[in-house]
Amino acid sequence: MTACLPSSFYGRKTEDVARDLVGMVLAHTLRVGSKMHRLAGVIVETEAYGHADDEASHAYRGVTRRNAVMFGPVGRAYVYFTYGNHFCVNVSARPPDAAAGAVLIRGIEPVEGIDVMKKLRGIGDVRLLASGPGRLTQAFGITCVQNGTDMTDCGSELCIEKDAMREAVATPRVGITRATEKNWRFVDPSSPCISRRIAGVSWQVK
DNA sequence: CGCTCGATATTCT
């Protein structure tokens, strides 16, 4: 088993952590029916969210019940429910002098457990399995149950493992209306499994 | 293809 990333990895500037997570492997070990399965894939798209410096962040207006993990120890899973029907998964990350921060995982290239992911998603196209924050939580079986999970503990059901780093290109973040000037989204442009293309009229992966 | 809309938790106004 590959070692998962230590808390020192997450205790840095949130945007640096977001960039360096591109190419790492997210792994979730879960029970489906009577069998245990390991679902894993390469992270190919992330976004950094800050605190008082970032108007688009959930943490901008201070701690609430939902965003509390962003203010807690680094390397923990921050899972929240949005738009009434989707989960999104982040990892808390920030330098020691910051009060809050997290990296949203937006796109994954499936590697292990692809058949289970297809079943959980109800579709067969691998490019659509986990290319988007709502899609990947569904493909990986991640819900609010995993909120607060210590991802620096290799024994956790959910963790991030070191892998070959990939080229990461910085772009504006997706789906926000404030602090749009920050280029805090990082993607591996060579991957077919990112939620939106860098430019052009037809951005959606379809 | 592109556009509109529903789902409806959580937070903000």
Add this chain to the structure above:
DNA sequence: GAATATCGAGCGA
């Protein structure tokens, strides 16, 4: 009551 770190169905061109 409105907005939101989303997705997919339905409809028209």
